[in-house]
Amino acid sequence: MPKFIIERNIPGAGKFSAEALKGISQKSKEVLCTLGSEIQWIHSYVAGDKIYCIYLAPSEELIREHARLGGFPANTITEISTTIDLETAE
Numbered sequence: 001m002p003k004f005i006i007e008r009n010i011p012g013a014g015k016f017s018a019e020a021l022k023g024i025s026q027k028s029k030e031v032l033c034t035l036g037s038e039i040q041w042i043h044s045y046v047a048g049d050k051i052y053c054i055y056l057a058p059s060e061e062l063i064r065e066h067a068r069l070g071g072f073p074a075n076t077i078t079e080i081s082t083t084i085d086l087e088t089a090e
Contacts, residue, residue, distance in 0.1 A: 003042075004063055006053040007076040014048045021046065024072070031070045039066060054080075 016024075032041060039062050042054040057063050060077050067074035 001040075001056045001058060003080040004055050004057060004060065005078050005080055006055060006063060006067075006074050007078075008051040008053065008067075008073045009049060009075045010051055010073065011049050013046050013051050016046070024051075027070050027072075028066075031066050034069065035062065035066060038062060 028041060032039060038058055040056040042056065044051050044053040055063055055066075057066075060079070063077050064074055
């Protein structure tokens with residue numbers, strides 16, 4: 001299944017409390033349960049005014065629907081073509 005990185009511009013995200021991040025996560029989980037097993041949230045990175053999310057989904061459209069239903073932005077959605085790490089160097 002294709003893997004995507006979603007860039008969400010959310011002012012002040014890096015300063016959100018643990019409780020605020022928990023609320024965002026709970027809303028995302030709720031919407032994922034509604035959409036079914038075709039879309040999966042892997043994890044997210046919170047940095048500065050952005051949240052970068054890694055998802056598995058059959059299409060960009062399904063990711064956009066998740067964002068619409070959740071009420072959070074999906075400013076940029078990019079399909080990940082490959083992953084590299086230290087093992088790649090071997």
